[in-house]
Amino acid sequence: MRKGLKYMASAFSAGGLLLILYAMKGLFPFGEFTVSWCDMNQQVVPLLCEFKDILEGKGSLFLNLQNAGGMNFWGVFLFFLSSPFTFLVAFVEKWQMMRFANLLVLLKVMLCAGCASVFFDRSFPKLRPVFAVMLSVSYGLCGYTMLFYQNMVWLDMMYLFPLFLLTLQRLARIGSIVPYAFCLAAMIVVNFYLGYMLVLFLILAAGTWILFFSPREIRGQRTVQLAAGTLGAALLSAVAWLPSLLQYLNSARGGSLLQSLSGGNFIAPLSTIGMLLLCTAVILPSFLFQALRCARGEMTDPWETYTLLLFVFMLIPVIVEPINKIWHTGSYQAFPGRYGYILVLLGLCLAAWILQRPGRPLCCRSSALWASVLFLLLGAVIFAAFFLWNHYPKTLTAYTRTLWGNDQSLRIFLIFFLLSAGCCGLGLFLYRHRLLSRRLLAVCLCVLTAAESLFYGTCFFVAKSDQNFVNVIRLEDRIDDDSFYRVKNNKKNYDVNLTGAIGYNTLNHYTSLTGEDYMHGVRKLGYSSYWMEVSSVGGTLLSDALLNHKYTIYRQAPLEGNTVYSDGEYSIRQNDFVLGLGVVTGADLAKEEELELTARPYAGEHLLRTLAQSGQSIVREHAPTDLYNLSLTRNGAYYNLSREGGGDSMIEYQIPAADETRTYYFDCFDSLQNNLNEPYYKAFSIYVDGELVCKEYPTQSNNGIFELAVCANQPVRITVTVHKDVSVRSLGVFSVSHESLSQTLASMRSAQLETGRDTVSGTATAQADGEYLFLSLPYDKGYTATVNGQTVPIRRVFDAWMAIPLTEGENAITLRYRPQGFAAGAVMAAAGIVFTLAAGWFLSRKGRRIRPLEKPAHVLLFCLTVGVFTVIYLMPPVVYIVSRLISG
Template sequence: MIRFIKRHYPLLLSFWIPFLLMGGYFAARQMFPFGHSSLLTVDLGQQYIDFFAFYRDTLLHHPSQILYSFSKAIGGDMLGVWAYYLFSPFNLLLLLTPGKWLTAGIMLMTLMKYGCAGLSFAWLLKKTKTASGLYIPALATSYALMGWMIANQLNLIWLDAVVILPLIILAVERLFTGASYIGYSLILAAALIINYYMSYMICLFLATYILWALTRHFKNWRQTGQVLGKFVLGSLLGAAAAAVVLLPTFYSLTQSKAQYTVTKINWKLEYAPVKMLSKLVVGAFNFDQMPTGFPNLFVGSLVLCGFLLYFGLKTIPWRERIVAGLVTLFLGLSLCFEPLDLLWHAMQFPIWYPYRFSFVVCFWLVWLAAISLNHLTQLRLPAGIVLTLLFGAGLYYVWTNLKHFNYLNQTAVRLSLLFSIIALALLVFKAAPSPLVPFTFLALVVVEMGANAILSLNQISYVTQSDYADYTAALVKAVNKVKQRTSATDFYRLEKTFMRTKNDSMEANYNSASHFSSTFESRIPNFMGELGQPAGDGFIAYSNGTLFSDAFLGIKYYLARNANWIEPAERNNNPLLPPLTDKPDLSYYNQVAHTKQVTIYKNPYALNLGFAASNKILKPQTNTSYPTIYQANVLSALTGSDQYAALFTPQLFATVTYANVKQRKAPLTQTYRKINKKKAATITYTFTPQTNDPYYLTIGSNLNSKAVSFSVNGKALQQYDTFRDTVIVNLAAAQKGQPIKLTITLNQKEVWLKDFQLYHFDTTSFSQAIRQLQAEPWQLTKNQNINLSGQINITKRHQVMMTTIPAAAGWRATVDQKPVKIKRALDTFIAIPLTKGSHTVSLSYWPPYLTLGLVITGVTLSIDGLYYYYRKRCAQHRLF
C-alpha cells in the first residue's frame, strides 16, 4: 500500500484535494447529512432531484420507464429525458441513498465529480508527461475547482463533461504516438451517450483542438494526414457507436427543444469583451449571474500566469503559439459574439446559465498553462514586468468599475491582487531545488481555489433538508394511500392543490398532468395552454383544472391540504405543503381517505384512459384564445352533440367599485390606471352565486403578480404565476347565496384586464355528457408504460376509441390482434376508429429510430472489435 501511494500520490492528491476541500465546505455549511441544509437550489432542487428519484424507481422497480412514462405530464417518451439528465454512470451511487437520504447521495455524487475531474486531468498530465510531482495536483485542482465548475455545481448533469474532456484529449494526443482510432472513438461515444448536449460542445472544441495539435506535433505531411484520418474516422465511428442514444434522442429533440431554434442571427457583440476580466477575480459569482451573466472563467493566478507565459516562451515553436493564439481568439470571440455563442449552444439561446461551453475555455487555459510551466525554468525579469503590468491593468479596471459588477467587492479584488503577487513570486523561484517550491505552488492553488468556491457559493441560498424530506414523506404517504385503493390494471391520474415542483409525480411515482424538462414535447404544453392551464416552453403546471378538464384527462384523485391539520409553529410561515391553487370545485368530489396532512378526493366524473366517443372529435377544432369555448367545443365533439356549446355561460358581476383607479375613456376598454401612483389602487367586483354550480374566471396572460394581485373575500387567491395563455380560475362552487367579493390590486401604474370574464358552469349538462362517455370505457387488462391492452364495447356507428394518450410516432395499435392505423384527435391524442361491437384494443410503444440506432451501434462496435482483433494478431505475428 505504501509503495502504491508513493508511486501514485500525485493522482491520489488530484482526486482527494477537490473532494475533501468541497466536502469540508459542505460540512461547514451544514449540508445534509452534516446538518439541516442541503445542496438543493434552483434547477437541482426544482427539477433534477425529482429525476434522480425517478431514476432509482425505474432501475429498481419499473425498467420500462426508460422508454416511456405517464409520470411525464400526461405521458411522453423518456429516452430524450434519460439522454439529457440520467445516463451519467455516477447516478448509480443514488441506488445507495433512498428516501430522505437522496440529498446525501447527491452530495456524494457531486464530490465524486469534483474528485474525478481532478483525477482525469491529472491522468492527462501524467500520461503526456506534461507535469510531474506536486505540480500535477496543483494544476488538477485548478481544473477541478474552476469557476465554471463552482457556478454550475447545481447543474450536476453537466459536470460529467468536465470529467471526461481530459480523457478525450488524452485519446487524441495518443493518436500522434501510433495509437489506433479505437480508444478515441470509444471514449467519444461514451461522452455522447452520457450527455449529448455537453458533448456537442466538446466536439466543437475538438474541431479546433485538432488543428493546434497537428501543428504542435507536426513531423511531416504523411504523419499529419494519417493522424487527421484517424481523428476523422474515430469521430465518425464514435458518433455511430452512440447511435443507439443519438438517433432516438435527435428525433425527440425535433418534437421539443429543436422547435425553439433561433433562425435570425444578430451579428453583434453581446457585451464589451473587457468585462470578462471581472470573471478572473476570486469569488466572481452570485445568483444574478445564473439567468444572465458573463462566462465563468476563473482558473486561479498560477494558471493565468502560465497561460500568458505560453505565448512568450521561445522554447515552444512559433507556429504552435500562433495556432494556439488563433484558437484562443476563436474561443474568446465565442464568449461575446452572438453568432458564435449561438453555435456553441446548438442555435438556441440558453434559458438561464449563459455561456455553458466555457468549461472548454477553462480547460484550454489550464492545459496551455501546464505546457508552459513544463517549459518554464524560471520567470525572467522582462516576462515578470509584462505579467505585472497585465495583472495590474486588469485588476485596476475591475476596481474602478466595481459598481458594474454586483458579484464582486473590494475584498475580492484585494485577495486576487495578493494571490497574483504570490504567484509571480513563486514563478521567480520555480527553478530552486527546494521541495518547498512545488509544495507552495500546491498550497497557493488550494487556498485560492478554495477561497473562490467559498466566496462564490456563500452568495447562493439552498433548500433546507426538512423542506425537501418532510414534503416528500407527506406526499409519498398520501400517494401510497391512493395506491392501496387501486389494482395493478387501474389507470388513473392524480393531481394536487399544493406543489413543491412540477415533477412531484416523478419523485413520488404517480401519473399526473404536470411536468418540467428541457426535452418536453411542445405539443403537450400547447394543448394545455388551450385548455386554460399555465404552460410554457418545457413546462406544465396543472393548477387550473375545471370539472371538465379533470374528467377528460382522467384525473381520478386529488390531494389537498387537510383542513384539520395545523402547521407546526417551528416552520415559521414556511408551509410544509406549498399552496398551488384554490379549488372550490373539490366540493363535487368525494373524500375517500386522508393522512395527517392530506385529504384524498376521488373524482366521480373521471373518464378512463380510453372511452368510446363520436368520430367528430377527429375533425380539427377551431383555435380560440378562450379556454372556456375550447373546453365546450371538445365536449361537444366527444359526444357528437352541439347542446354543450353553452357549458360555460358568461356572467356579469353585480357591482364594481374603484379605489384610486380610473378607467380609460376609450369605448369597450378594460384598461385601468392608478390616479395617485403612491397609493394602493383596487378594483372590487361582487356577485352572489344563484346556484351551487362552479363559477370560473378567465384572466389573460398579462395578469401575473407583477401586474396585479387577486383576493377572494379578503383571502389571497392562489395562482401559479407563470402562464402564456389565458387561464381559468375557480372562484366558487357549492356556494349558492353566499356573496363573493373579488378584489384586484394594481401593482403597476396601468393594467389591461385582458380576457377578464366571469363564467357559470352548467353542471347538469356536464354530468349528462360525462355519463354518456363513461358508459363505454376501455377496460384495461394490461397496464404497463409501453404495453396497454383492454376491452371496449362500441354500441353506435361512427365512433372512435378516444384516449388521452399523447399521439407519438412510436405508438402501434392492434384491434382484435390486427394492426390498425392510429388517428390524431385534437392534434394531440391517440384515437382509433372502431366498428360496432366488442373489441380488444392493444397499444405498444417503441421509440422511433431506436431499432436503427441499435443496428448502427451494433455494427460499429463489431467493426471496432474486428479491427482490434486484427491489430492484436498483427502485433503477435511481429513478435515472432
C-alpha cells in the first residue's frame, strides 16, 4: 500500500506541476487555449479525429480513403496513434479534440512519472521515497517532454521504458524472459519507428552486460534467454512492425545515407538537442561526480559502473552529429534526439546512486553556513527564472516558432542551467560530505525540480487558440451526396490532414508514410507538395475531373450558384467537371507505367486523352507578348529565365478574347524531390488585369499549378514579375477549354463502383477483351482484384494509379485490401505467444539449460554488439571526416 502511495505521489506531483503550468498559461481546463502545435496540429489531432470515425464505424483501420486518395492506415496508426489513451477519443467531440490534447499530455506525463517511480523503487531499494518522487517528477517533466510532447505517442515510449528496464534487469538477474518479451513487444507496437532506436540500445546494453559484467558461469545461459525473449518479442510484435516497415520502405522518406552522413556539421545542434540535459539540472553534476568516482576506482557495484557506461554511450550521439543521424536511421528533418528519454533516465539513475542511503551514517544537523549558501543559490535560481522569462520571452520561445533553438536561446538557458546545476552539485557535495541533512537536501531538490519544470514548461509549452480548427470541424457532414467523391482545397487555409478529419475523401496527406509513387504522381499532375506533405491545392480542371474532385473548400469566398454550404468563414462549392472512381478504356495501359516529367498541364491532358482515346486538344500554352529586362530561352526540356538590366524584370501575356470559356493557369516546377525549399521558390509575383493575385509563387505551401482566372469571351492581361533567375521543366501560362473538356468527359465510359470497408466493388462493361478499368486509387500491393470471380493482376499506371484488365461484356469487379505483410505478421504474432510462453516456462525451470546453443549464441551476441557499435559509433564519424578530406 505504501508503495502504491509512493507511485501515486510521483504521478500526482508531476500532474500538479503541469496543471499549475496550464493555469499560468490559460490552457484548458483553466482557459480556452491548447498545447497543440506543430506535428500535433498537422498530424496527431487530425488523425485522432479520423480514429474516432473508425471507432464509430465510419472508416477502416486498413484502407482509409480520407488520406492520400486512399492509403494504408494501419501503419499510420502504429506511427502516431498506437496508444491505449487513443481510444478515449470515443468520448470526445471532434471540435474539442485540440483541447482534449491537453488532457492526453497531462495523463501521459503523470504515467511517465508513475512508471519511473516504480522503476526507482525496484532498482534502488535504499533510495528514500522523497528522492524517488523527485527523480520521477524530473523524468516526467524532463527535456524530452518539453521538446517532443507534441508527438504524443513518444510519451508512451517514455512511460514504458522504465518498465522495460525493470524486465531487462529481471532477465539479467534471474533469467525471466516472459515480462521482457511482452514489454519489448509493447514498445515496438506503440511506435515501431522509435522501436528501432530502442533495439539499438538493447543490443548495446544487453551485449555490454553479458559480455563484460555478468558472472562468467551464467553468461551462456543468459545469452540464450535473451535471444529467446527477443525472438519472442519480434514475433509478438510482427503484426505491427512487418506491415509498417514495408509501408515505410515505400514512402517518400528516403535519401542517400552516405550523403546524409557526409553533410552538415560534426557537432550536433546543441541549442536544441542539448536541452535534453539542460532541462534536468541534476543529471550533469551526477554524471561528473560518478565519472570522478569511477576514475578513482571507488565504484564497487558493477551495476553502477554499467549505468555510467550506458550513459556515456547515449551521451555521445547528443554531441556528435553523424552518430546522432545514424540513431535516426540516417537523417532527420527536425526533432533531434528522439532517443533522449533513454539518456535522461540513465542520468537520473546516476543521481539515484548518489542519493541512495550509504552504509555510513550521515549528519543529522546541517552546517548553517553551507546550508545558507545552498539556499541563497536556490533563491538565485528562482529569481533567474522570473528575470529571464520577463526580459527574454521571445528568445526563450524560439523553439516553439522554428522547431530549433538558437545561439541566443542557448546562452540564456545556460545561465539558468548553470545556476541550477550549481545548486544541485553543491547540495549533493554537501550531502555526501555530511555537511547537509537529508531533509534539507530533499527540500532543496524538490523546490529546484518544481522551479525548473515550471520555467522550462513556460518556455516550451505553447498556448494556442483552436478557433480555426473549430471552424473547419463545422464543415463536417455538409455535403448531401451518396456517390463517391473527393474534396479539394483551393488554398492551404488549414493543415492538410483536417479535410480527412472532417470525414471527406481527399488527396491530402501529411505523415512520414506518404507514398513516394503517389507523391510523384500527384506532383506531375500539378498539385502542391513538399517534404512528406501532399495537398489537393493546385491541379487543373482536367486533373480534378480525373481524380473525382467534385467539391472544393474555400475560405471567405463570395457565394455563387454552385455553393452547397457557407458559414461566412468557409464555404463548399460543387465543381462542374468530374469523373467517377473508375473509367473503362481501350488504351493499352501496360505502356503507361509513368507520366513523362514535362510541362505539368500537358501531363493531365495526356492522361485524360489516353483514357478517352481522343485526339481533341484541351490545353493551350500561351506565348509571352513582351519581355522586360529579361531573356527567356528553351534548352531541351528546360525553360531558362535570366534577368537583365537594372529595372523590374517582367513577362507580359496579352491574350485576346476567346469564343469560349477558358480557365487560365500559371506554372513553375522542376524537381520531384521532396525538399523543404527549391531554388525557384518565390521567384514570381503574378498580376491579372493589373490586380495582384499572388505575391509569391511558388512557395512551400503553394507550388502546384496556380489558377489565374476564368474568362469567357473577354481578353486577359497577365503580368509576371520575375524576382530571380530560374531554370525549370515547366513554366508559363496555360489555359484549359471548358467546351473541349466537357466533350471529352462525355465520351468516356464510367464504371459503376461503390466503396465499402476495405473493398471497392461494382461492374464495368468492356467492348472487347484487353480493355482496362482505370481506378483513381493510389496503387498499393495490399490490393487483390477479382474480375468475374477470377483473380487478376493490378497494374501501376501513370506513376500512382491502378488499372485492372477486363474481358468483353459486363465484368463484376471486387477489390479487397489488407496491408501488405499483415497476414504474415498476424501468424507470426500468434506463433510468438506460444513460443514466448513455452520458452519462458522451459528456460525458467531450475537447471534447464540448452548448452549446445550457449556458445554459438554468445559468439553471435559478441559479433552483433561489436557490429552495432562499429556501424553506429565508428562508421559515421569516419565517413564524415573522409568526405571532408576528399572535398578539401
